[in-house]
Each structure stands twice: as structure tokens, then as C-alpha cells.
Amino acid sequence: MHQILGKSSKYLYKDDFDNFISYEKFIDEAKIVGKLATINLGFDPVLTRPWNEKRLVNAFSNIGRGKRGGEWTEEENHEAELGLLFGITFVSSGNHSITAGILNNEGQLKINSIYDMSKIFPYIYCDGVNYFRKREDSLYAPVRNYSLVVVFEIGRLINEQRNSGNSI
Secondary structure, three states: OOHHOOOOOOOOOEEOOOEEEOOOHHHHEEEEEOOOOEEEOOOOOOOOOOOHHHHHHHHHHEEEEEEEEOOOOOOOEEEEEEEOOOEEEEEOOOOHHHHHHHHHEEEEEEEEEEEEHHHOOOOOEEEEEEEEEEOOOOOEEEEEOHHHHHHHHHHHHHHHHHHOOOOO
């Protein structure tokens, strides 16, 4: 989840009572405690960010049914967060091997944290280049990952439809 809005040294937004809400406080309040989830790789939407081509090729070549490393299994270093409303899992650790599981369409991954990101939409908007605070129409942060802007906008549209009473 931390990937969507990114961190900024400034406050994230002012709430309805003029309190300055930091990014950390927002994430803390958006976290859903006591709820567990498991996703199916190759079926459920997962965003990974493998950064090393050799590690990715090695993982895909060795991990999976019929390969030297055997079927994909969850490892201790795998960490992922589920963003509700987006319905997308964001991988923060284990990117190469999790990508291999996705490409091989095998394995299940336990989710470490679940967040309800819908709480952000009344306060933040994005023009595709920057994130802005709605209330003051002031800049929060530049976009660092354009794919995540698409995720943000899809979530905003889903939230808008859900709150209007229309079916999605």
C-alpha cells in the first residue's frame, strides 16, 4: 500500500476537523486488524516489482512444477499487502519468486496486511502527474509509478459507484 501514494515529509491531508493527517497515521487507520487472507498466484491480481533480470530468469527457470526447485511454495521472505477496494495485492518482498509463481500459475500467498484504502478518496485526487489534497487544492507528491495511478483511479471509480448505490 505504501507504493500507491508514496511517502512525503509533509502532511497527507487535513481532515474535516482541520487536523493534519500524516501518511503514517492514515496507513495506521486504514489497516484492518484481525482479518486474514490468502491469494492464488496466477489468478488474483498481484503487483510485483522484480528489479534484477538474472534473479527473475533464475526464479522462473527453477521454481515450478517439473522444475529443479519443485512447485512454488511460500518462503519466509515473502511479504504482501492487500488493498481493499483495489482488490490488488502489492508485493514488498520476494518479488522474483512470487513473479515466478504468477507466471507458472501456481501457489498461494498469505497476506501480511490488509488496508481499506477507500478512506483516501474524499481527501486526495490525482491528475496523472501529481497527487493533490482536495481541500486546499495543494500538491501532496509527484507520481512516481504511473501504473499505480491507474490502480488509484480504478479504486476511486469503484468507490464512487459503490457510494452512489449503483452496482459495479
